[in-house]
Amino acid sequence: MTRRRRRSVLEAVRICAIVPSTGRAVVRAFVPMLAALLVGCGEERPSGRGISAGAAESAAEVAALPWDSVIARAHGTTVVWRMWRGDPSINRYIDEWVAPRLRDRFAVTLRAVDGQGPEIVNQLVVEREAGRGTGTASLVWINGETFANLRQERLLGGPWADKLPNARYVDSSSQIIMRDFEQDLAGYESPWGTVQFALIHDTVRTPNPPRTFAALSEWILAHPGRFTHDQGFTGMTFLKMLMYAEGGGVQRFAGGFDSTAYVAGRARVLAWLGRTRGAFWREGTTYPPDVAAMHRLFANGEIDFSMSNNQHDVVTKVRQGILPPTSRPLLLRDGTIANAHYVGIPANAPNPAGAMLVANFLLSPEAQLEKRRPDVWADGTVLAPSRLPDVWAARFAAIERDPREIPRDSLARYAVPEVAPAYHERLSADWRARIRTAP
Amino acid sequence: MRASRNAGLALAALIALPVVIGAAYATFAAVGLVGAGARGATSAALGDVLTDVAMWRGLGWSLWIAAASTVGATAIAVSVAVTFRGARTSDRVGRALAIVPLPVPHVVAGLLGVQLLGQSGWIARVAHASGVVGAPADMPALVYDPYGAGLILTMIWKETPFLAVVAIALLHTRGAAAEEAAHTLGASRLRTLQWVTIPLVLRGLLPAVIAVFVFVFGNFEVAALLAPSDPLALPLLIEERALDPDLTRRAGAYVTALVALAAAALAVAVHAHYSGRWSAEHS
Numbered sequence: 001m002t003r004r005r006r007r008s009v010l011e012a013v014r015i016c017a018i019v020p021s022t023g024r025a026v027v028r029a030f031v032p033m034l035a036a037l038l039v040g041c042g043e044e045r046p047s048g049r050g051i052s053a054g055a056a057e058s059a060a061e062v063a064a065l066p067w068d069s070v071i072a073r074a075h076g077t078t079v080v081w082r083m084w085r086g087d088p089s090i091n092r093y094i095d096e097w098v099a100p101r102l103r104d105r106f107a108v109t110l111r112a113v114d115g116q117g118p119e120i121v122n123q124l125v126v127e128r129e130a131g132r133g134t135g136t137a138s139l140v141w142i143n144g145e146t147f148a149n150l151r152q153e154r155l156l157g158g159p160w161a162d163k164l165p166n167a168r169y170v171d172s173s174s175q176i177i178m179r180d181f182e183q184d185l186a187g188y189e190s191p192w193g194t195v196q197f198a199l200i201h202d203t204v205r206t207p208n209p210p211r212t213f214a215a216l217s218e219w220i221l222a223h224p225g226r227f228t229h230d231q232g233f234t235g236m237t238f239l240k241m242l243m244y245a246e247g248g249g250v251q252r253f254a255g256g257f258d259s260t261a262y263v264a265g266r267a268r269v270l271a272w273l274g275r276t277r278g279a280f281w282r283e284g285t286t287y288p289p290d291v292a293a294m295h296r297l298f299a300n301g302e303i304d305f306s307m308s309n310n311q312h313d314v315v316t317k318v319r320q321g322i323l324p325p326t327s328r329p330l331l332l333r334d335g336t337i338a339n340a341h342y343v344g345i346p347a348n349a350p351n352p353a354g355a356m357l358v359a360n361f362l363l364s365p366e367a368q369l370e371k372r373r374p375d376v377w378a379d380g381t382v383l384a385p386s387r388l389p390d391v392w393a394a395r396f397a398a399i400e401r402d403p404r405e406i407p408r409d410s411l412a413r414y415a416v417p418e419v420a421p422a423y424h425e426r427l428s429a430d431w432r433a434r435i436r437t438a439p
Numbered sequence: 440m441r442a443s444r445n446a447g448l449a450l451a452a453l454i455a456l457p458v459v460i461g462a463a464y465a466t467f468a469a470v471g472l473v474g475a476g477a478r479g480a481t482s483a484a485l486g487d488v489l490t491d492v493a494m495w496r497g498l499g500w501s502l503w504i505a506a507a508s509t510v511g512a513t514a515i516a517v518s519v520a521v522t523f524r525g526a527r528t529s530d531r532v533g534r535a536l537a538i539v540p541l542p543v544p545h546v547v548a549g550l551l552g553v554q555l556l557g558q559s560g561w562i563a564r565v566a567h568a569s570g571v572v573g574a575p576a577d578m579p580a581l582v583y584d585p586y587g588a589g590l591i592l593t594m595i596w597k598e599t600p601f602l603a604v605v606a607i608a609l610l611h612t613r614g615a616a617a618e619e620a621a622h623t624l625g626a627s628r629l630r631t632l633q634w635v636t637i638p639l640v641l642r643g644l645l646p647a648v649i650a651v652f653v654f655v656f657g658n659f660e661v662a663a664l665l666a667p668s669d670p671l672a673l674p675l676l677i678e679e680r681a682l683d684p685d686l687t688r689r690a691g692a693y694v695t696a697l698v699a700l701a702a703a704a705l706a707v708a709v710h711a712h713y714s715g716r717w718s719a720e721h722s
Contacts, residue, residue, distance in 0.1 A: 118682035122689075125475040145684035152686070153475065231668050286583045286667040289675075293664075300559030425685040432679075436669050437493045 059157030059345040059352040063187075067165055071106065073353035078109040080350075081343075081358065082123070083141035084116035089316050089377050097370055102361060108354050113137070117146045124155040124346055135348035138355040143341040144181040145421040147189055150344065157345045159187025160356055166363035171384035177340045181418040182256065189342035190359045193371065194380035196338040196411050197237055198311040198329035206304050211333050213245045213272070220276045226304040228281035228297075231436065232290040234309050236428045237337055241416070243269045243427065245334035250416045257422035265423075266430055273435060287436065299323055305330075309339075311411060312378030315402045319375065329406050335416035340382060365392040374402045462700060468693040476686025484690035494695055496670035498702065504587045504672065505656035508594035513648050515595065516602035517640050520610050521632065534607055541600035549664035552593035556581040556665075583667045590665040594658070598651045602644060609643040610636070642717065649710045653703045673699050 062070060079102075085091055091112070099110040113136075115123055120140050127135040142150065150156045161167065170191055171177055177191050185191075201209045210219040220227045229235035244250045247265035277284035281303050288294050291308060295317060298306035306323070308314065311331070317323040343362065345355045361367055365388055368381045385393040468474035471481040488494050516537075523533030540548065555561050563578040572578050581589035617639055621631045662672040671679070677699065680692035 118684060121475050121686070122681070129473055149475070149684065149686055282580065282583065285585070286669060288583070289663055289668070296553070297559070300557065302557070302559045421684065425683075428683075429685065429688075432493070436671075437496070 057352060058347070059160040059349065059356070062352045062356060063158075063160035063163040067163075070353050070356055074106060074108050074351070074357040076107050077351050077354040078111060079139055079354040079358050080137045081110060081112045081139040081141070081355075082115040082120055082137040083112055083139075085112065085114040086116075087377075089320075090379075093371060093377050097376070098358075098361070098367065101367075102358060106357055106361075108357060110358060116141070118149075120146060121149045121153070121155070124150070124348070125153065127348060128155070133348070134350040135346055136350070137346055138349040138351040139358055140344050140346060141192070141341065142189060142344050143339065144418065145424060147180050147183060147342065147344065148421045150346075151183070151188065155347050156188045157347045157349055157352060158189075160345060160352070161185065161187045161190035161359070163187075164190060164356065164360040164363060166360050166365075169363065169365065169383040169387050171382060171387070173384070174382075176338045176415065176417055177382050179417065180340065180342060181421045181424075182254070183421075185342070189344040190363065191340050191382035192343050192362055194338060194340045194382055195310040195312075196331075196380070196415055197234075197241065197309055197336040198307070198314070198331055198406065200298065200306040200308060200314050200323065200327055201304065201330050202298075202324055203326045203328055204324075205301075209305075209330050211330070213242055213332060213334050216332070217272060217276045220279045223304065224279040225281050225283075227279075228284070228287060228294075228303055229307065230288045230290050230294050231432075234291045234294070234307055235287065236424060236431065237309060238307055239269055239427055239431060240419075240424060241332065241335065241337055242272055243423075244337075244416060245332070246272055250335060250419065253419040253423060254417075257420040257426075262423060262426055266427065269427070270434065277435070284435075295322055298327075309337075310379070311336075311406055312374065312380070315374045315378050315404045318404060328404055331406060331410060331414045333414060336414050337418060338411070338415035339418045365389075365395075369395055369399070372396070372399060374399075374405070378402075378405075462697070465693040465697050465700075469690055469697060471690050474689055474693065476689050478687075481690075484694050488691050488694040488698070491691075493671060494673075494676065494698070497673040497676045498698060500587065500670040501656050501662075501673040501699075502702065504590055504594070504662075504666075505652050507587075507591045508598060508655045509648055509652040511591065511595040512598040512602050512651060513641075513644065515599045516606045517637060517644070519599075519603045520606035520640060521636060524607070524610050524614070534603070537603045538600040540597055541604070543597065545597060545658065546660045546664070548593055548597040549661040552589050552661070552665050553582055556589040556592065558582070582665050585667055585669070587666060590662060593661055593665060594655050597661070598655065602647055602651060605647045606640050606644055609640050613639060613643065645710060645714060649706055653706055656703060656706075657699060 062073070065073075081094075083094075094110070094112050099112075102108045102110050115137075120137075120142065123137075124135065140150075147156075167190070176194060178185065180189065199209075210216040216227075229238045243265040244253065246268035247253070247261075252261050253265060273284075281297070288297060291306070294303070294306045297303045299322060306327075308329075311329050314323060314327050314329045318325055318327055343355075343359050345352050345359075349355055363383070365383060368383050369392070371377050371379045372381050381396065383396075385396050388396070464473065468477065469484055471477050471479055471484065519533065519537040523530040523537070543551075553560070557563065558578050558580055560582070563572070566572045566578060567574065581592070583589075614636060617635050618631050621635045626634065657674055659674040659678065662675055663678075666672045666675060673695065677692050677695045680688055680695060683689065683692075
């Protein structure tokens, strides 16, 4: 009897050895849930400290207040910002440039924590299920599918973004900024930056790179094993651009998800891949997991093209020594996808006033200018120079132009917008099922 | 005595609790009752995943990686323990060298694997420079390759020290008496090694071997760096589904995670069954 009981204890301990085997994803889902449950059991009040009387107010309620009251409510509080923390240059901008200024000028403590896209959705769903009135993060960095998911699940607070004083500088004539994957922002997210897709090539290895998808196909067939794309967001964006180019232009897919248009576009993508994929790196039987792996293969000379969702990535990555100095961005003339990224306030944000103050500071000309510098992040601004006071417009114009940057007018000429998120979702799923897991 | 046993039980229960809660949550999420995109009870995700070729290929591939890595690491660990069991300086150096990778984090091991074994890696460059291969790309692919050779080599390198530490300790504490008995009964050195020393170490090592198998099976970070996209290792498949922008696919992540949990639990249960039989035979 005792022996059996001892066995059962050992068994329980042994079973725990399995925990790591359930994969990072599950741990990611469980840990916040357990934390939420434990915190939820322990205390009634939210765990965030220094949250003012505004804690119980929603973002929409705070947005109705005069701006001075928002500043007053934010004073002395902490704002937890859930964002992608994968790039040291971005982290440095947030932690060493934005945060100290918020502390000195507004007595607001900014704490950036890791979590991007789908993880943000999972986290907020778990917090809701744990039944806590307020969550952990007051600000989230989002766009596209994440914005769609959060809106669909009613996890975002708002409207508030149009009430920010600095919103008047935003380039509201730009469809790339004012439409997030064709979705109306509706005041539920505030624009923060813009990026545009670019291929990356090495001027020494490929001095005359192909400039259209048709030419790229010929180049790939003439140089077997030297081209591929990744399995992640960037690779799927590449395929979506291919769908626009081969499927009759972006206008065929604009105006919401259309199943017939998608099926026709997909057939064109599969046909292009069918012609060229055999000449991909490793005969198209395997694909790098992400952009980091693409950059590594490119820098090591295994492939001749890398790619990035940010046309300025090559500028910062060359400065960091990750890419060779002769790397250059390359825009395909069929059109390259440009999109914007935003900040939102979760519906359960403990500190919406603080979050709005941070969002407003991020939109200020000085914060946008600093972010735009090639040695900082080189992220495109969402402000319209024509709307800025002259002194700021002049400073934007004077930013040092890196020789590796693509001129603004070329970017604008070839920019094409995002389409409804469902295109991206379906194309990813079909690529995985029909190309990646090829029989 | 009873009090301490109860405390022990409580502690064990506390350790098991996250797994129990996690498995329960995953079960509810798998049938659409909780989680992002949950729309009420449905077996749709269950059907999707269990009929998904990619899932079964991923499961089979991850089991292959775990088995090959575990067998390789165990063989090297036992050889090290047996070869360098003495008290000479060379023995000490041999034992010390075998456990050097122990403090290296798995993600660092994975990056080393990429740098060393990739077609543009150091080995390929040396081979190219010395004329063994014409161009670095002529190197056989060991990273992102369909058999997971680079992943298995990296895992063997990373897991050997842990098994070696256990094997060395086992031999040190239990080896001498049984071997002397065998000698006294007239067994040759080779026979003693074959019939006494190695079985003794292997049997004592088995819990650690199972732990390594389960760990490698579920390892995410090394697979993310070295594994191919087809078949997609099970932990990578779980991650991909858990982060799919289409919320209706999230339930599939939980079903897949439960399959992984079941496979790992099965390995532990098989071991518990046989180790129970052995201890019954020998007590």
